[in-house]
Structure formats: structure tokens, C-alpha cells
Amino acid sequence: MALGACTSEADDTSATDLEKANSDGEAVAMANAIAAGSFMDLQLGAKISGPQGPEPKTVFSTAEGNFADMTSYVACPAGMDSCDPANAPAGTVYTYVHIVYPGEDNDPTTGSGNGNDSSDVERAEVFRMTRPAVGFTGEAGYSKAEALAAIGPKADVVISCDNGALVWTVSAGDGGNQWEQAEPLTFYWKSTVPPSGPQDAYQLKVNYTEANAKGPFPGEAAGATNACMAQGQ
Template sequence: MNRLFLALPLAAALSACGSADEPPTDLEAARSDGEAQALARNIEAGDFLDLALGPKIAGPQGEEVESALSNAEGNFADMRSFVACPAAMAVCDPQTAPEGTIYTYVHVVFPGEDNEAGTGSGEANDSSDVERATSFRMTQPATGFTGAAGYSKDEALAAIGMKADVVITCDEGALVWTVSAGDGGDQWEQAEPLTFWWQSTVPPAGPAPAYAILANYTPATGSGPCPAAAPGAVNACLAPSLDGSED
């Protein structure tokens, strides 16, 4: 299958981390031919604050979907998600949206819990105390992905500090945000929000079990807005590589 990007393995990302006393971590330093190939195809991360978002899609659960990322041991993150249309649109309704509309999928992820009694998954999340979260990802292909994705750089700075490093790659058509904070010191941890976003030409069909976090070295999964099935839609992760080769 043709792919434009490759996912940087978690072990490789962790091996690139330095100590808390070192300069900002640099996930751009490849240590093998495979890593070099993956890093050369990273997605350039856009800042969430630079987006001009319009109205949100209102689904059965309202404009925002709240969920928990969990496994058999308990909940490891709260997630609040929404899908927005461009700023120029007055209403975000896929049934009436013009052809070519770009939908921005936004996921605000709180490792452990969001510490708000009326949101997230509430007291059920108290079973997890996340000291280190290292990635957020999709577990299904990003149907209609345009190639534009990013995160909130201000939130990463607030949570982790100057050494924060987030690299966006693809894994079999799914997006992966690898978060590195180096060894020791501040990490992306309990109740610290990080906002991740990506854009698609395909509107959501509704919440689906398509998202995951790696927290305390443990994977946990949950639901969020996911594009509808669209066999003809392009996914930038699965486009031919820039040099015309196939992976």
C-alpha cells in the first residue's frame, strides 16, 4: 500500500529523550535509516491558535462529545471532542454544507481526568494517576485527511515547558502525535490538557472507538467523532510517497 508518512516507533521516540537538565528534546535526530525515512516524512504541525474555526457540528450528544480513554484497569484520560466548519460558514451542517467543505476534528485530551465534576467521566477516573503520557493517536484510518494537523503549542508549553516536543506521523493511515518531554522533570501528566487537531474532507458519522492514549506506558482507548465511510476519499497518510516509491 502506498503511504506518504510513516509512524515513528514509541521506543525510538523515547530513546531520543534527554535528561531534564538538557536543552529541548529533539525528535528530529534520527538514529537509524528507518527513523531517518520516517522523520523525513513528518507532518508539519500547525498551531491550534492559528486556526480560524467556525460553528461546530451539533450531533445527538450536542456540539461536544465527552468520553474516557480506558482499558480493563480503568480510565486513563478524559477527552472532549468536536468538529468545526470553516469560519466563513454560519451553520455547520454536513447535509447542507457546500462541496469541498473542510472539517476540523478537535480533541482536548486530559491524562487521568479533567478534574471537573460536571465534565469528562467524573469520579470513575480516580483509579488512574497519570505521571507520564507519551502519545495520542487514532486507531482507525483518518478518512479524508487533507495533510493538515497540529496541536496547541501554548498548552504543550504550559504542561511540559520549553523541552516539549510533539511529532506527528502516520501509521497505516491513522494519525499519531508522539509527545516527548525528556527524562525526569515535567511531563504531560494528570489533568494537563493538550489539544490535538486534524482536517478532513469527510464529515463525522458519529462517535466511534477510534482514539487512544499511551499513559503510564499503558494503552487506553475510547470514542470520539470519526469520519463517515467514504471509499473515494483521499487520505494524505496513504498517498504515494514524494519520490514516487511505494512502501
């Protein structure tokens, strides 16, 4: 059984690592790529509970309508049974987790609500920040198991930096199965700075348009580093 588990993890990794660029955008992402961790390998502690609770929900929208739901949370390291930034020890690293549902998550009480407010989502390609990742430690990743479930073994996800912001490029090649309607995909990144509340900081390129959303994001912090900026990206 142990051998089987190791084989499964190895297959998972090889199937989702970006191996070649199929477009100019992917070539740029490859050039600036950072190592992608696996969400399944994370060991997290308690979640921060803010004004909207421990798992705030939001929606990616444009003037024309809503295109996706997102559930987020921010967790302290494993072993911390309570996650209160006001009382957290110095050096605490916070893990920001974002679960993106193209179209909707089929829960009428959250996000886009009952039914899809936009046309059917046929292709989601990029999840990214729209501002520099304050306190970014250099560690980020996604759920490789979910990428395989949504897209199949051809799934390619690469993480890159763009002027200090993190970008997850999701490639499924041309035609065939894509990251599409009601297929959740989890992304994460780590910061030394806790969230200051929901901010307009996230964007999803979906159905060839750019939809924006608020979500937990670090506030400004004097002296906080950003691994993207350290790389000149």
C-alpha cells in the same frame, strides 16, 4: 506590541518542534513526520451539533480503569455560521479537534468523573488514531502554547502516519516535567469527510499502557483520499 507578538510566536515554534530523536520510537516518528500546524492559528466556523451536542465528551479506558478524559468537536471553516454536513457546500473541509485531559478535567459531570479512576497519571506519551484517517487533507497540528505550559521549553511533539492513521508523539525527554495529570493538550486534524458519529477510533498511551476511546470520526466515503496513504504511510 506587534514585534513582541511575532517574537513570542517564533519562540513558541522553535521550542516545540522536534529537533532530535531520544528513542527508537521517536526516530520512526521523525522519519514519517508531517508539518505540524499551530492550533492558535486556526480560524474556525460553527461546530457540528450531533446527538451528544456540539462537544461530546468521552473517556480513555482499559479493563483496569479510566486514564483520561477527552472533549471533541468538529467545526466548519470560518465564515460558516451553521455547520450541517447535509447542507454544507461541496468541498467543505471539517476540522476535528480533540482536547485530551490526562487523568481528569476536574469536572465531576464529564468523562472520568469526580476523582481519578486509575493511578495518578505521571506520563502521557502518544495520542493517535486506531484506524485510517478518512479524507485527511494533510493538515494537522496541536496547541503549542498548551505543550509549553504542560511540559516546558523542552516539549517535542511530532505528527506522523501509521498505516493511514495519524499519530501525535509527545516527548519530554527523560525525567523532569512530563505531560501528566490534569494538563490539557489540544490536537487537531482536517478531513473532507464529516463525522458519522462517535467511533472507537482513538487511543492514548499513558502510564505505559494503551487506553482507548470513542470520538467523532469520519464515516466511509467512496473516493475520499487520505494524505497519509498518499505518502505510503
